Amino acid sequence: MNTTTTERQDAPAPAAACSAPSLRTWHPEEFEARLRACEARYHVHHPFNLRLNRGELQPFQVRGWVANRFYYQLCIPQKDAAVLANCAQREERRRWLERILDHDGRGDFAGANAGGIEAWSRLGRAVGLGPDALWSQRHVQPGVRFAVDAYLNFARSRPWEEAAISSLTEMFAPKIHADRLAGWPALYPWIQAEGLAYFRQRIPLATRDVEHGLEVARRWACTRERQERALQILHFKLDILWSMLDAIERAYPDDLAEELRP
Numbered sequence: 248m249n250t251t252t253t254e255r256q257d258a259p260a261p262a263a264a265c266s267a268p269s270l271r272t273w274h275p276e277e278f279e280a281r282l283r284a285c286e287a288r289y290h291v292h293h294p295f296n297l298r299l300n301r302g303e304l305q306p307f308q309v310r311g312w313v314a315n316r317f318y319y320q321l322c323i324p325q326k327d328a329a330v331l332a333n334c335a336q337r338e339e340r341r342r343w344l345e346r347i348l349d350h351d352g353r354g355d356f357a358g359a360n361a362g363g364i365e366a367w368s369r370l371g372r373a374v375g376l377g378p379d380a381l382w383s384q385r386h387v388q389p390g391v392r393f394a395v396d397a398y399l400n401f402a403r404s405r406p407w408e409e410a411a412i413s414s415l416t417e418m419f420a421p422k423i424h425a426d427r428l429a430g431w432p433a434l435y436p437w438i439q440a441e442g443l444a445y446f447r448q449r450i451p452l453a454t455r456d457v458e459h460g461l462e463v464a465r466r467w468a469c470t471r472e473r474q475e476r477a478l479q480i481l482h483f484k485l486d487i488l489w490s491m492l493d494a495i496e497r498a499y500p501d502d503l504a505e506e507l508r509p
């Protein structure tokens with residue numbers, strides 16, 4: 248049976264148990280290096296992201312990106328709740344729980360711990376999107392919705408360790424956040440500076456989450472079969488992020504009619 252895009256997320260977890268590592272099993276350092284080498288497929292290299300970070304986009308295109316990415320932001324804590332629901336280990340749940348609070352927030356919505364979704368909605372305001380334009384999800388493209396929902400469905404239906412591995416695209420996220428913080432103020436002076444807080448606050452959180460995710464990956468992927476499965480999972484998630492930008496790029500061409508612009 249070949250492994251097509253739709254089949255691979257449903258591939259059964261390899262049966263090989265940790266008690267039977269073979270000579271073919273990569274050393275943990277090599278395994279991690281192979282995971283990190285997947286950066287070549289990260290959406291940082293997508294043509295739309297390259298244009299975004301070179302300052303080449305018009306305001307309506309930046310607004311389109313922000314409005315569509317909001318759907319991803321909304322689904323991440325639901326995805327993390329699915330991971331929790333599938334995890335029978337208390338210690339792991341305690342650590343994972345932080346991720347939900349990071350996005351949904353802890354205090355009141357005006358305070359410092361309002362959470363990532365709230366910070367993203369401030370980014371929306373900073374680029375000129377009203378709350379209704381964001382929260383109504385009316386700008387969310389079908390391709391973006393499909394891609395994000397695939398991530399959520401994956402986390403709901405697969406063992407929690409596999410879902411944890413799928414979050415490891417965050418290995419590459421601190422750089423993309425840092426690029427935005429470094430470049431956008433000069434490239435897009437019309438974006439209000441406080442809107443960029445989301446990217447600043449995500450960098451240390453992503454670093455912490457990746458440490459945990461890699462611990463889970465190293466422990467779970469104790470056979471070559473599982474190591475290869477982990478790489479396949481990371482590719483699946485990289486494709487989700489790439490597909491989101493494909494859909495966004497297509498929806499907001501440079502010459503989009505004025506009345507269709509977000």
Ligand SMILES: O=C(O)c1cc(C(=O)O)c2c(n1)C(=O)C(=O)c1cc(C(=O)O)[nH]c1-2
Pocket residue numbers: 323363413414415416417418419420423424449488
């Ligand atoms: O802006 C980005 O390029 C980017 C990418 C990713 C990612 O690699 O999945 C995440 C985020 N941002 C992010 O802000 C975030 O909170 C996040 C959580 C997760 C995840 O899979 O659990 N990915 C990402």
